[in-house]
Amino acid sequence: MDRLVLRQPDDFHVHLRQGSASADWARDAQKAGFARVLVMPNTVPPVVDSASLMRYRHSLAAAAPGLGLLMTFKIMAGMTTETLTALKAAGAVAGKLYPEGVTTNSADGVRHLKDAYPVFEVMQELDLVLCLHGEDPGAFTFDREVVFLKDFRALRQAFPRLRIILEHISTREGLETVREAGERTAGTLTAHHLLYTFDDLAGGALRPHLFCKPLLKRSEDRAALQAAAVAGEKQFFFGSDSAPHAKSNKEAALCSAGCYTMPVSLPLLASFFEERGALEKLDPFLSVFGAEFYGLPRNPGQLVLERRPWVVPLEYHGAVPPNAGETLDWQLQEV
Numbered sequence: 001m002d003r004l005v006l007r008q009p010d011d012f013h014v015h016l017r018q019g020s021a022s023a024d025w026a027r028d029a030q031k032a033g034f035a036r037v038l039v040m041p042n043t044v045p046p047v048v049d050s051a052s053l054m055r056y057r058h059s060l061a062a063a064a065p066g067l068g069l070l071m072t073f074k075i076m077a078g079m080t081t082e083t084l085t086a087l088k089a090a091g092a093v094a095g096k097l098y099p100e101g102v103t104t105n106s107a108d109g110v111r112h113l114k115d116a117y118p119v120f121e122v123m124q125e126l127d128l129v130l131c132l133h134g135e136d137p138g139a140f141t142f143d144r145e146v147v148f149l150k151d152f153r154a155l156r157q158a159f160p161r162l163r164i165i166l167e168h169i170s171t172r173e174g175l176e177t178v179r180e181a182g183e184r185t186a187g188t189l190t191a192h193h194l195l196y197t198f199d200d201l202a203g204g205a206l207r208p209h210l211f212c213k214p215l216l217k218r219s220e221d222r223a224a225l226q227a228a229a230v231a232g233e234k235q236f237f238f239g240s241d242s243a244p245h246a247k248s249n250k251e252a253a254l255c256s257a258g259c260y261t262m263p264v265s266l267p268l269l270a271s272f273f274e275e276r277g278a279l280e281k282l283d284p285f286l287s288v289f290g291a292e293f294y295g296l297p298r299n300p301g302q303l304v305l306e307r308r309p310w311v312v313p314l315e316y317h318g319a320v321p322p323n324a325g326e327t328l329d330w331q332l333q334e335v
């Protein structure tokens with residue numbers, strides 16, 4: 001088979017940044033084949049109210065007309081019911097919780113999960129999805145996700161009607177916890193956590209373009225993530241966590257966390273699902289499970305991937321994808 005026709009997919013976790021560069025990242029999402037993207041709110045300044053959400057959406061829509069923009073806001077302890085209601089009315093579909101200091105632009109994050117319980121209460125009533133960066137910044141880096149899961153289970157119990165997503169799951173325990181938490185709970189999986197381990201990042205020479213939060217983990221964890229994806233478990237769907245940084249911030253003494261994988265996600269995932277004899281599970285992973293969880297219609301459009309080897313560019317607008325310069329088998333057909 002040399003031609004793969006897919007429903008146009010969704011990417012349920014992207015960082016499009018701010019300022020003039022955001023136009024490039026939004027257009028990249030379209031070129032990469034995505035119909036809709038869930039836009040993360042940790043811009044500078046962050047998206048924290050209806051005015052900043054509408055302003056951000058307006059600038060992205062102007063840059064990439066036709067791209068479906070699913071907007072989120074950054075959860076701050078003390079957010080009022082009025083603010084949250086206005087965010088919902090402005091079209092927000094989800095709020096994103098960043099524990100304080102855990103990743104890029106999270107110094108103003110929430111210190112204790114309990115501090116945001118009043119916000120979750122209102123989100124539950126408004127039926128806004130809660131997206132979690134599930135790491136405890138006080139724990140040892142490698143253990144941060146697993147340590148966070150205790151708080152996650154308490155949160156799950158406290159708000160039984162709230163739809164909760166554990167973003168970019170990186171461990172076997174993270175998957176298990178989501179499974180046990182039932183159908184109002186889901187997890188996103190990135191291409192880089194599915195394909196790489198910590199050894200790829202730092203087992204030989206350090207590869208800064210694979211440095212992300214949560215860190216890539218052990219091969220056992222990767223195997224568990226891969227199994228969940230190819231089994232077609234509907235609680236797990238795609239969110240690339242594409243996080244572009246300038247090359248100079250990645251190839252640096254203080255390397256920023258984040259992988260820019262969006263432009264190469266579909267070719268990478270097509271090869272991955274094909275190698276495991278599970279190509280029929282690619283469409284639901286990319287286009288069905290996430291839409292269902294968010295209560296969105298499936299995208300009407302289609303795209304075609306062709307088996308036509310190509311070399312990944314060394315940079316996209318100054319950001320280096322993790323597999324820059326590598327040859328990939330599948331290529332998106334130009335439309």
Ligand SMILES: [Zn+2]
Nearest residue numbers: 013015040241
């Ligand atoms: Zn992210």
